[in-house]
Amino acid sequence: MMLWKYEPGRRARPLVIGHRGAPLRHTENTIISYKTALELGADAIEVDVQLTADGHIVCCHDPDLERITGTRITIAENTLADCRSAFPDLATLEQVCAAFPKAGILIDTKIDTDDFADELRRVCASTQAFGRIMVGAPSPTQAQRLRRRLDLPFCALFKAPVELSLYSELSLSWMRLHPKEYRLETVQTLHAAGIGAILLANADMARGGGTYPQLGRDRIGRGNWMRRLPCR
Template sequence: MRFALGFLRLVGKLVLALVALVLIVAAVFAVRYRVWDPDPLDHLYAGADGVLVLGHRGAPEVAPENTIPSFLAALALGADGVELDVVMTADGELVVIHDFEVDRVTDGTGDVREMSLEEVKALDAGSWFSEAHAGTRIPTLGEVFDALPPDVPVNIEIKSVSLGTDGIEKVLAAFVAERDLYDRIVVSSFNPITLWRVKRADADIPTALLYAPDLPTYLAEGWGIPIVLPDALHPEKSMVDAAYVEETHRRGQRVNVWTVNDPAEMERLIELGVDGIITDRPDLLRDVLAETGGK
């Protein structure tokens, strides 16, 4: 009997200690959230006429997605900047591709993360799109920046689906620092832990949290925002209404919406006052902006 009572007292103390720890952690994050001062990301919007136009993987209806021809086509169609995806090869090189597997957009098979850069570079990333683009290669992130004009803003999305990491955040942070790209980029991800690692690697790198209504609740509801403190939010278009834009702007964050290809939806979002729109059709968005005056 005494043993049982002693055990219950011990359990009670442990529960109280756990509750206290949870409250302390919650209080710490609450204080951080209240004093948090997001980066206004003025560098991304300096050249935009109203809403920032970002080509989603470039201009994927004109050229193979996430390739240099696609990014250059997006700019030719009126995009202010481009959105792209990065994955790291087995030998630590950052390459621009949306999927972990190369199967969908090349003539090869396999997981980029298990391939060397040489193996990735041997693949044809253009023939699937058209004969005119046969021989197009998956670019490295460095090659993309070398090909773009020096004032073009770039949204770099890190592909990540787990709590673990292959070290891509540190490699990307080193890349940004080496090229001094702080005033040209924002790093985004659906994974809040990934963004937390980016900030740990380099607190000066601006970040944005991607999310959508079909994700698990803790992601769809933005539970990670007070933890990772992103400078911008990148919601799926259906999540955005006047209250969303107002509340996000009140916190000092930018709102960049994805992926918007319908003219009526573009106009709705422009009227709501979003800061940026990620689209497969930068030419169409540019036309809508001209018709609405960018407001």
């Protein structure tokens, strides 16, 4: 699958990534939220993940379920069954990969343990998802730890140009940029290092859209406002 292959100089339309699915319509990071994002035209979905006490990778942004359910259950300290007793719609990454066999999946994780890497490799193998998954890492250290265990494309959160050499050494394919980093020179610096740019667009940029051509962007991660514009 060519979705996560960075090709310098390519001027195709930006790909659309459904951030946590389509959370204006459904609870974030659930099967129905991802399904809706893809039905709206997203090319890929962004999936936040946590690891349960019994080793399942589940789709949830927060380390506990309090914001979603009102019940403070820490995911890492409870089994999948215990977590689902509070939130029945809690999906595993394996379920998501199996449910959407053609969709690109950008995993956002803060976990870099061996247990997580081993389970992610098992999920990729069991669902034949190796060509569809990219791992988002927040730091060079975490990316380095995971890269030792996983043969997957990686992206990272852009923080400062001084980190570019570290990311280049790790052969990272992409960097994610927050709106405050939306500068043409920033994207040009990334491209010069052979790294593609994923822009985390906000609602105002999505409505206006006029700044995108000047940014030289490759991917657009669209968030909670996915329903507001057609994605194609």
